[in-house]
Amino acid sequence: MEPTNTAQTTLADPELFDRHLSGRENLPAWWLERKKEAWKRFLDLPMPNRKNEEWRFANVNAITLDGFSLPEPDPAAEAEALEQSTDFADHAGRLVFVNDRLAAHDPVGEELAARGVIWMPLEQAVAEHPDLLRRHFMAQPIELGSGKFSALHTALCSAGGFLYVPKGVEIEKPLVAFHWTASDQTAVFPHSLVIADPASKVTLIDCHYSTEGQTRNFITGVNDLYAGEGANLAYLGVQKWSRRSLAFQLNSTQAMRDSTVTSLNLNLGGKLARSENHSQAMGEGCRNEMLSLTVANGNQEFDQRTLQTHLAPNTTSDLLYKNALLDEARTLFSGLIRVAHEAQRTDAYQTNRNLLLNPAAEANSLPGLEILANDVKCSHGATTGQIEPEQIFYLAARGIPREVAHELLVFGFLDEVLEKFGRENLAEELRAHIRGKFGRS
């Protein structure tokens, strides 16, 4: 049931921004200045409109700033969420944020710290490592439509993981950042920033969770990855926001010469979840692998926009987005490969595959290419398959209940992405999350 005071709060309330700033006066002036500029930009920019190419076919009517405010401290909820922050337990360091408040910080071990690895909450990094932050925080171009929400994020973001890996340092175990929503009608702004210097190796996992399945939350998350020359950077995002949430996730990657960046986003939660994923091939010989898995059920909507920009020659990007749709769920994939004039011998692939397990589900696909170089290998493909009633009957005739049949078919469909991602120990945890979506764990 909608609370009656919904109309009284809005994220565009100047008082809300003042409240965010209060208590942050000690942060560096440049940081606060950026926030103020961003807040103004946020207010000035219009709400999304379907007439804009980036919002074509989007359910813009479902996007609202109203009915949300910033979370108040809630020690009980924080304790509960912290207790549940047990996924990916074999990690090299952990951060837990609940309602955008820091609840736990497990630093990296002494050896990594001695070698210069930085793993700390964003606001601490702002104070302690201003040069890195000034250069890299929200420094990526916003190309996929969410300029307004990006500005809002810059203005209100406080919770995040900052990870810096110096040259030549390889970290085998992942770093894990938990971001929880734990109260109704609140907004959070999770941030992740990874700077992997040349020849380093690291994996970051973002866990975007809600303590309750039915809280109504507004989330604008950002994740920016910088892979220096020859670095190997992997990112895993697990999105399980509550079922009534409105979520934006804006991810950008810059890959320098000979680096490899692999990202996998598992999308399970939210009412309407929009993701914008932009990879930029900046240096010769780099490789961007962009993977996504979505299981959409009920009346969930997933709106996915991707851009693969190739700015340097001999670069590769490979995108595979797979969406499994049940019930009356809806997905929209819109992808673009953009190859600059000088980016000769680019290999760029973009594949979106959808599986409809119910005729009432709806998958849309808008693939696109924009190629200025003349010596490239680019392809895009989109397919939507449907599970036929005869296939379900066949499974039933072996004694397999409908739910389990759906689960088997979804796993059969999605497993290709997990195999591409490799990292079997992580993949196994992802499978458990997917199983959880089918009400079994």
Place this chain on the structure above:
Amino acid sequence: MNQLEIKNLNVSVAGNEILKDFELTLPKGEVHAIMGPNGTGKSTLAKALAGHPDYEITSGEILLDGESILEMEPDERARAGLFMAFQYPSEIPGVSIANFIRAALQARLAEGEEMEATAFYRRLYEKMDMLKIDRKFTSRSVNEGFSGGEKKRNEILQMAMLEPKFAVLDETDSGLDIDALKVVSEGVNALRGEGLGILVITHYQRLLNYIVPDKVHVMWDGRIVQSGDKDLALKLEEKGYDWVKTELAPA
């Protein structure tokens, strides 16, 4: 009680009445064959038993060990002990044979009970060897890119693994060359026993050279018009289905 009883069964498909007061009793431990020309309702019988939603049972009763299965969903019927080997098995993309059979067996266990993986694979390989199925098939997607013979052997493999009380083999011989027919028949024969009743539906007599039935029923226009021992199949082969039409069909 230890039998599958079909009583006065009337089944229609898209408003057309296909089975008409169909009667059959299949005791455990026996193999019965149903023969008949195309379009006489043989496959409808199989689908109706398995609970296919397109096959509407307008009246009659199906009792499995004395219990009615009419109100059961297809998966419940299967777990109650009914198995159908499909004439045209579906392809299940992305689901390996091993995972498929495991899920089917898991569905038969109580909540929270887990299958032991080693024992499962040992049994699976044993049955695969019996059916001369290459172990590489374990990880292949169910029926995807399988030849006709491979699909049918896969059906019998599932039957062997699921250990039903009653099995209906719907035109299992169709699309099989003589070698595949022998392998499939040997597989079925190996499963014959006290605890299993088998209904073999076929158009041709040749399958019954390998799976020798205890009883043969001849079907015409939605009902059984003659029953006999295995010699009836030979007689039918000799005289052809015109004989059924002219001699056996009710006036």
